[in-house]
Amino acid sequence: MTNVIQNYAWGSSSSFNQLFGMANQTGEPQAEIWMGAHPNGCSTVHNQNGEPTKLSSLIAQNINSFLSEKVATRFGELPYLFKVLAAEKALSIQVHPNKSQAERGFALEEQLGIPQSAGNRNYKDANHKPELVYALTEYHAMNGFRSVNEIIENFTRLAIPTIEPLLAQLKANPTARGLSMFFSDLLSVDGEQKDQAITALLVRAGNAEEPLYQLIVELETQYPGDIGLFAPLMLNVITLQPGQAMFLDAETPHAYLKGTGLEIMANSDNVLRAGLTPKFMDINELVSCTKFDEKPHDSLLLNPIERDAMLEYPIPVDDFKFAIVSHSKQRLIATESAEILLPLDGAMVLTHTNGESCLIEKGQSVFIPAYAQNYMIDCEGRVARAYS
Numbered sequence: 605m606t607n608v609i610q611n612y613a614w615g616s617s618s619s620f621n622q623l624f625g626m627a628n629q630t631g632e633p634q635a636e637i638w639m640g641a642h643p644n645g646c647s648t649v650h651n652q653n654g655e656p657t658k659l660s661s662l663i664a665q666n667i668n669s670f671l672s673e674k675v676a677t678r679f680g681e682l683p684y685l686f687k688v689l690a691a692e693k694a695l696s697i698q699v700h701p702n703k704s705q706a707e708r709g710f711a712l713e714e715q716l717g718i719p720q721s722a723g724n725r726n727y728k729d730a731n732h733k734p735e736l737v738y739a740l741t742e743y744h745a746m747n748g749f750r751s752v753n754e755i756i757e758n759f760t761r762l763a764i765p766t767i768e769p770l771l772a773q774l775k776a777n778p779t780a781r782g783l784s785m786f787f788s789d790l791l792s793v794d795g796e797q798k799d800q801a802i803t804a805l806l807v808r809a810g811n812a813e814e815p816l817y818q819l820i821v822e823l824e825t826q827y828p829g830d831i832g833l834f835a836p837l838m839l840n841v842i843t844l845q846p847g848q849a850m851f852l853d854a855e856t857p858h859a860y861l862k863g864t865g866l867e868i869m870a871n872s873d874n875v876l877r878a879g880l881t882p883k884f885m886d887i888n889e890l891v892s893c894t895k896f897d898e899k900p901h902d903s904l905l906l907n908p909i910e911r912d913a914m915l916e917y918p919i920p921v922d923d924f925k926f927a928i929v930s931h932s933k934q935r936l937i938a939t940e941s942a943e944i945l946l947p948l949d950g951a952m953v954l955t956h957t958n959g960e961s962c963l964i965e966k967g968q969s970v971f972i973p974a975y976a977q978n979y980m981i982d983c984e985g986r987v988a989r990a991y992s
């Protein structure tokens with residue numbers, strides 16, 4: 605496949621080159637490689653004769669055989685989007701709605717006639733957007749709430765006058781409900797009060813040596829004056845080592861801060877923002893789609909199930925599956941769905957029982973239709989496998 609590269613401003617100009625030897629002649633930031641059939645960046649498939657076809661058009665030629673009847677009936681489209689994502693700068697803090705919230709929100713905004721392109725449009729589709737990220741480099745992120753006690757401790761230590769009344773309320777009601785009020789009140793602080801609070805935060809952070817405060821100082825250079833600078837005090841901060849993975853649940857605030865990784869997600873664009881962004885934030889809608897439960901730091905990593913040098917990641921939704929396959933010598937894999945394979949460390953030879961064979965270099969990707977039923981790979985290094 606040839607894939608669309610999205611040149612978002614937060615992307616890295618060197619990471620895809622370093623990992624996969626992809627040239628970047630213009631030196632532009634390269635944020636994401638999209639592998640899939642999404643209308644905003646559909647991959648192009650080249651058959652053995654080199655003829656190009658859009659993946660979406662190819663699938664539409666015979667959806668039941670390309671995706672399998674089961675997936676075609678259940679989803680009506682390739683149900684996942686697979687990406688390589690390289691963040692040089694932090695992405696916005698965000699929450700994705702669950703399925704029923706997305707259905708309700710989308711229907712309402714359609715009914716109100718809010719254009720898809722409007723800045724205040726929250727719901728681009730009626731789908732949920734569960735995500736998995738697999739680190740290729742050290743990968744810095746925030747995911748889920750710290751415990752209420754930890755949040756109270758962090759803010760008590762800061763002793764910022766503007767925030768004291770909000771903190772007093774949280775101390776009086778240290779529950780999920782209390783946290784919900786604290787979170788929405790804090791994000792709503794505005795004008796002079798917001799400037800004072802952020803100035804005080806930066807003075808404290810500048811004098812502290814802990815990594816948590818250094819992170820806030822670094823984020824300030826990217827998003828000066830943004831209320832999201834308080835987020836690291838409320839959310840878990842995590843660094844994935846290369847090869848580690850985590851799942852981003854619906855209704856859970858998270859942010860990608862820096863690093864390159866693979867990301868696989870359901871086919872959706874529904875994002876409610878909670879800071880580190882110049883974009884529109886609908887705080888009421890955000891709060892209504894957020895679970896204010898603590899997420900213990902030691903529960904963040906997703907542990908794969910290992911079978912014959914194949915790491916399968918347990919995913920709590922049926923939109924996609926994800927696995928890493930290593931040390932493959934004539935490994936035969938049976939498949940029931942459309943797959944995308946991406947060799948990560950070196951070239952892969954892909955063979956089908958009909959005799960067709962091709963060489964896929966690292967960083968290149970290949971689409972396998974469900975009707976293939978099985979395929980064989982030869983590859984020393986890791987191959988990332990997206991399927992459903």
Ligand SMILES: [Zn+2]
Pocket residue numbers: 698700735852858
């Ligand atoms: Zn997300």
